[in-house]
Amino acid sequence: APAIVSAGLGGAGKPELTLSTLIDAYQKLASDQTIGKSEKQLKQWKGKHQRAVDTLISRIGDKPLAEITRDDALDFRDWWIGRIKDEGYTRNSANKNFGALSGMMRTVDEAFRLNLSLPFKGVRIAGAKYTRRQAYEPDFVRQHFLTATKIGGLNDEAADIVRLVALTGMRPSEIVALEPQRIRSDDPVPHVQIRPDARQLKTGASERDMPLVGQALDIMRKHPEGFPRYRSSADSFSAVAV
Numbered sequence: 001a002p003a004i005v006s007a008g009l010g011g012a013g014k015p016e017l018t019l020s021t022l023i024d025a026y027q028k029l030a031s032d033q034t035i036g037k038s039e040k041q042l043k044q045w046k047g048k049h050q051r052a053v054d055t056l057i058s059r060i061g062d063k064p065l066a067e068i069t070r071d072d073a074l075d076f077r078d079w080w081i082g083r084i085k086d087e088g089y090t091r092n093s094a095n096k097n098f099g100a101l102s103g104m105m106r107t108v109d110e111a112f113r114l115n116l117s118l119p120f121k122g123v124r125i126a127g128a129k130y131t132r133r134q135a136y137e138p139d140f141v142r143q144h145f146l147t148a149t150k151i152g153g154l155n156d157e158a159a160d161i162v163r164l165v166a167l168t169g170m171r172p173s174e175i176v177a178l179e180p181q182r183i184r185s186d187d188p189v190p191h192v193q194i195r196p197d198a199r200q201l202k203t204g205a206s207e208r209d210m211p212l213v214g215q216a217l218d219i220m221r222k223h224p225e226g227f228p229r230y231r232s233s234a235d236s237f238s239a240v241a242v
Contacts, residue, residue, distance in 0.1 A: 014112050017065045019057050023049055026104040029111050036196045040233070052100035065105060065116055073098075073119040081125060091125045098123045157229045158240050160219045167216040170194070174206070176230040176237050185212060185220045192220065 017025055026049065034042055059079060060072050080094035102120035109116040151159040161175050174194050182193040190212040212220055230237040 014114055017108060017112075017114070018062050019053055019065070019068075020062045022065065022104055022108065023053055025108050029107050048096065049100050049104060052097045053104075055097055056101060065108070066114065068105075068117075068119050070117065070119045073123050077123055077125065084125070091127055095124045098125075154240060155229075157223070157227045158237060160223060161227060161230070161237060164216060164219055167214075167219075168210055168212075170210055171206075172237055176227050178226040178231075180225050183220055183224060183226060185217060185224070190217050190220075 015021075015025070023046075027046065034045065037045060056076060059076055060068070063072075077094070077098070080089070080097070083089040084091060084094065098120055102118070102123065105116055105118055105120060108114065109118060151162055154162065161172060164170060164175050165172055170192075178192055182195060184191050184193065191209045192212065194206060194208050194210060196207065227237075
């Protein structure tokens with residue numbers, strides 16, 4: 001790793017990177033992408049790149065980046081097509097692999113002037129589509145979420161998180177992450193502030209103020225400290241709410 005950093009600063013020759021050293025080099029160069037990420041988000045970000053590299057190594061070995069060819073990339077795509085047909089994998093899974101590999105190789109190529117052929121540029125499997133989730137009917141939401149005394153076997157915090165999702169459209173991860181100072185239920189215009197306090201928001205537009213009215217306001221006044229049971233892990237909420 002020190003030699004790689006030194007080379008990037010002009011203190012040594014161009015590094016001879018292999019697939020197994022690509023991760024370390026890339027994550028140092030792309031450290032700006034981790035700013036504001038929670039521990040969980042950082043783990044997911046690193047894991048996405050590690051899975052892509054490990055999967056490619058399993059197919060072609062730990063090749064030097066300069067020796068990875070367009071044929072290697074196309075053969076890798078063909079292998080993924082077989083997995084999609086025979087093993088139930090999705091096109092999105094494959095395309096995430098291709099995108100991660102392409103992005104990492106492009107980043108290190110530009111940083112170290114390696115003049116790589118960038119074999120994964122443009123490689124993807126067409127046809128991946130966004131599948132819209134089936135929405136609940138309004139009457140179902142009112143009966144089972146908003147007026148029900150109990151929601152399944154959920155505890156009080158989890159049940160009120162579900163109600164807030166239905167009432168406001170906020171993401172569960174945004175609700176569980178609310179810090180007490182972001183809950184402004186006694187302001188002239190009651191609202192909660194969605195901010196990247198302990199986690200990176202999904203998009204730039206995710207940072208916003210969400211007005212509170214009616215039942216949503218009543219729920220937030222019931223939880224002036226937020227939802228500490230789930231604040232450190234949205235996954236634990238998902239586990240009980242499924």
